[in-house]
Amino acid sequence: MTNEINFLGEIMFFTQNDKRSFQRMELELPIEITKGTLIIKGICKDLSSTGMLITFTDTTLQAGDEVHIKLDTEDERFPPLDADATLLRVDPQDIGFSAAVNFLTIK
Numbered sequence: 001m002t003n004e005i006n007f008l009g010e011i012m013f014f015t016q017n018d019k020r021s022f023q024r025m026e027l028e029l030p031i032e033i034t035k036g037t038l039i040i041k042g043i044c045k046d047l048s049s050t051g052m053l054i055t056f057t058d059t060t061l062q063a064g065d066e067v068h069i070k071l072d073t074e075d076e077r078f079p080p081l082d083a084d085a086t087l088l089r090v091d092p093q094d095i096g097f098s099a100a101v102n103f104l105t106i107k
Contacts, residue, residue, distance in 0.1 A: 024048045034063065034068040044071050051085070051103050057096035063089045069101065082107040 007054070031054060033040040042056035052096045054069070064087065071081040084107075088100040 026065070029071060029073065032070045033061070034070075035065055045098070047071075047081075051088075051101045053098060054101055055093065055096055055098045060099075061087060061090055061099065063087055063099075066104070067101075 025048070026046045027044050029044045031042045033042050033045045033054070033056060038058075038060065040056050040058040040061065042054045045055055047054040052069070065085050066084065069081070069083050069085055073080065084104045085101045086104060088102050090097050090099045
């Protein structure tokens with residue numbers, strides 16, 4: 001099942017993977033990742049009710065890190081996401097890194 005929504009000039013797809021319990025939305029939206037006093041810009045690649053896949057170029061984030069993530073859609077139909085999370089894994093990519101994120105609390 002795939003539905004398409006125009007979202008701030010970006011495309012957002014709703015996808016269902018048979019191995020996952022939760023529906024995931026494929027995105028391409030900017031996020032702000034905070035670890036202590038360090039603020040890192042990144043991109044949310046997909047989002048579910050339990051976590052997200054993100055990309056970033058900073059080399060200081062590692063698996064197991066607890067971070068704070070903000071995703072502001074700037075669209076009144078979709079409230080901003082403000083969450084404390086754990087990085088489950090961090091994988092090198094051609095440019096930068098990707099990380100699987102598990103939400104601890106969503107505010």
